[in-house]
Amino acid sequence: MWYSVLQKSHMHTCANLLKKAAHNLKGKSAADQRWIVRQLNDPFVKAAHAYNYRCRSAFKLLEMDDKYKLLKPGLNVIDCGAAPGAWSQIAVQRVNSTGSNEALPRGTVVGIDLQRIAPLDGAHFLSNYDITDPVTHAKLLELLPGGRAHIILSDMAPNASGFKEMDHEKLITMALSLMDLAHTVLEPGGALVCKYWDGALAHLLQEKLSAVFRDVRTVKPKASRKDSSELFFLARSYGEVK
Structure with missing residues (x-):
């Protein structure tokens, strides 16, 4: 549609x-x-x-979810780098976190960002929180039912400096920090979607993900601009590596 x-x-x-x-x-x-x-x-x-999506990036998550069926009613989702909230809007709809469909299980969506995020029905936002801070991890354990998440989403990125290699390195470092978050809250069998910019260190992130997720693949949604080096790692089956 x-x-x-x-x-x-x-x-x-x-x-x-x-x-x-x-x-x-x-x-x-x-x-x-x-x-x-x-x-x-x-x-x-x-x-x-x-x-009425908050920004065009909503279509990146929509396309990935339509293809890979990640977001389902009743699941608990963490949206990292959530501002302005477009990915959270999609997550709210698909995990039924507002409870609008009483026939389906009700999920939970928690969004985190260093910036302020405008309120959204069905989402709990942690504005001005750092995803790498243990205080943030402790807050997530309080907010998530059972202290567990089924999916971690990350569209976060550093402010562009204009130096491609430096920005690439910063984003890889940010994405690697998600491994600590996954260790703290991700349910066995869970999934992680994280943005990265293609470059020399991408293989390092892929190796780290492959060490703890059984299925790791690279995805470039149509909504990612063709001239952009933006890509996403889709990692599934957390803790099921043989």
Whole structure:
């Protein structure tokens, strides 16, 4: 269903786009102008508005979940780097954390970010919390039913410095910190989805994941821009390595 809306949104006329661009580009730097034009022409941005998702990244998780069936009613989910909350919106819908469908089990969604996250029905947000801090881990143990999560999601990334190798290293380090979180709260057989930028250290993250997850694969959703080095590791069957 969401894909049909995406197709329709992409059929806006060039004239309308140019009118919007002309209004928004005045007084902007060249970099800002490029960003605005890209946003105006991005069908996933338009579709996010149509579905009232907080940002276009919602479609990355939607595509992965549609294919790999990770999010199911009744599951407990941690969303790392949750701001502005688009992945949490998808998780809330699919694990039934609002309890809107009384015939299905009710799940739990906890989102964490260093930034503030606007409230979302069905999600408990830990704003201004560091995912690497033991205090955060202790808080998660309190919030999650039974102190366990079935899925850890991570779309977190460092602020870009403009130095590709440095940013790559920072993101790999952030993703590696999820291993400690998994050790603390992830249910045996659970799954982890984490973003990384392709580069020299990607193999290190893959090796660490493969040591504790039976199935680890690389995924690039269609909503990830083609010119981006963004990829995701999808790791399943935690603790079931032979």
